[in-house]
Amino acid sequence: MRSTILLVTALLFAMHVGAKVVDTAAPLTYTETQSKTAIEIIDKLSTRHYRKLALDDNLSSAYLDKLLETLDPGRAYFYASDIAGFEKSRAKFDDFFKKGDLAIGFQIYNQYTARINSRLLSIIAELEDPETQYNFTVDESLDADRENASWPKDKAEADELWRKRVKAAVLSLKLSGKSVEEAKTTLTRRYKNQQSRLQQQDREDVFETLINALTLLYDPHTSYLSPRTLENFNINMSLSLEGIGAVLQTEDEFTKIVRLVAAGPADKTGQLKPSDKILAVGQGKEGELIDIVGWRLDEVVQLIRGEPNTIVRLQIQPANEDATAIKTVTISRERVKLEEQAAKKAVFEVKEGNSTYRLGVIDVPAFYLDFEAYRQRDPNFKSTTRDVMQLLQELEQENVDGIILDLRNNGGGSLQEATTLTDLFIDQGPVVQIRQSNETISRHHRSRARAVYRGPLLVLINRLSASASEIFAGAIQDYGRGIIVGSQSFGKGTVQSLTGLQEGQLKITESKFYRVSGDSTQHRGVIPDILLPNLIDSSEVGESSYETALPWDKIHAVAHDKYYDITELMKEINPQHEARVAVSPDFNFLKDQLQMVAELKEKKALSLNEKTRLTEKTLLDQRNLASENARRKAKGEAPYPSYEALKAANEEENANALSSPVQIDTEKDAMLREAGFVLADFITSQRVEASSKLANFQE
CATH class of the missing domain: 3.90.226.10 (2-enoyl-CoA Hydratase; Chain A, domain 1)
Structure with missing residues (x-):
């Protein structure tokens, strides 16, 4: 599940709103201006968009699916009974949009916020309860890909799904070096951050979400920019070559790197690549790493962006690696210089x-x-x-x-x-x-x-x-x-x-x-x-x-x-x-890497057994070591004695690359x-x- 990306040349943010937390103190409703804007958008899409889509029952049906995918991509918040209620309007959204009637869309959004608010309260209570324990010796697993899963039939089934999700998050943090109590503290802070954002959303955010679920049906680069989003967009355009030099997007709860700007600070580290997920952001060399899972992308950007010659640290979950392979990358913010981008x-x-x-x-x-x-x-x-x-x-x-x-x-x-x-x-x-x-x-x-x-x-x-x-x-x-x-x-x-x-x-x-x-x-x-x-x-x-x-x-x-x-x-x-x-030797090494990536991608279930996860990580490390040593032997180079030695050599190479001018490596x-x-x-x-x-x- 992806959000619409605004591809600007440096650190920008995706304006399309992904899964977000909303205050349920009072149901949100739309304004007359939003109603008129919706009608205007329908007219422009119908007359000016390259793709000629008929605003009919077929589009209405696709819209409901896209809206539900946008709000709840992991099918973890809504119940089957909620979906059954929404189904009654499946063929009516085209008529609603033509009239500027956003009532059902706001109703769906309000129901979503009620579910997510209730879920956050229960998760935080569980994490803050000193009696809560997690048994990582049980052989159970979490379905890692719920794109086509069934919606939970009731609260009990949703509770079981979330029990496993929270347990998986605790285990991942434990495997990355935290104690269980530290993991619970980190996750409590994460979900309380989401809860605080629950208080900040308003009808402008809801309208943007509803409209962008529609624009996404036309193509991934068409999107509605609310006044607030437009203001942020213009700020980022004026600062387009400052920051870390990365294009980001939201995917589910995570902020993901889409592209690195050539010769930008992030590119120079040699440690970041497309599809890496950013888990936390810290200011300076010693500042606290703030967990940003579940944050809105514009808020993540505000944390990452800063004055030139200042330090920002990103905690990264690398793409195509074990979920426990978390690392922290230190980046010096700077303006991307045109001469550094030069041919x-x-x-x-x-x-x-x-x-x-x-x-x-x-x-x-x-x-x-x-x-x-x-x-x-x-x-x-x-x-x-x-x-x-x-x-x-x-x-x-x-x-x-x-x-x-x-x-x-x-x-x-x-x-x-x-x-x-x-x-x-x-x-x-x-x-x-x-x-x-x-x-x-x-x-x-x-x-x-x-x-x-x-x-x-x-x-x-x-x-x-x-x-x-x-x-x-x-x-x-x-x-x-x-x-x-x-x-x-x-x-x-x-x-x-x-x-x-x-x-x-x-x-x-x-x-x-x-x-x-x-x-x-x-x-x-x-x-x-x-x-x-x-x-x-x-x-x-x-x-x-x-x-x-x-x-x-x-x-x-x-x-x-x-x-x-x-x-x-x-x-x-x-x-x-x-x-x-x-x-x-190099291409055979790459062939091995591609095989490992393919195998990791095929894994649809995440084990919640600590011993099993540690064994999986050890086997993956050993395969990486064997693959690298096979390449080195074929080139007449000395093999690494251990995976730790290989990892240290890679870190040293990255550090050397960071301190050296960007050059063409012909060797x-x-x-x-x-x-x-x-x-x-x-x-x-x-x-x-x-x-x-x-x-x-x-x-």
């Missing part, structure tokens, strides 16, 4: 047969443009295209045989820069097509000059390459200008705009990107010519992970040149790549090295034929 280069050599090739690599972490300097006509304004052009000229002077453009983890940025960067590698021609909701198609984004670099090219992408990165990589692939290597990209191929309302604003998806081949970049993203494995779980990260993401589709292609027949070249290059990967980066071999294969296979083609290309 950078390196040169490395690979040997292919009897030939040794010098290859240049240009790392492009973002599609940036100093808009202020550009508007003021500063001749030295900084941009991705200008920087890459300079690096290309330098690399050609260093006599490289080919160039790798590294777009891994590049979440996008300026569409203008995506277009002008493409212009450096192809001659005149279209770069991207944009289709509006009224089906008009724009092809104004074009390459307008002769290519600056005309040699062999490879583009490296991964699951976090999004938006502008996908436009560039898609154009290079469609033109057959170079080889695309890596993993399937993010698939963000839609464009949003903000539009005013009587109360608040609506962020609405109005257009969609298409490649010159006619293929959309939406949902499917860019599929590489050669696929490399990736530890990023595509079911958790990427456009296709959103249930209501707009689908991939195709429009008419636009005339464009074709420089190489990449498909034909792959018949020769891909077998060579597969042969290398099959015996590569340890297995993906980059293999991309180099693929490019060398391309050069080798094309030496005779490519010479004539490039000669014609240069004419």
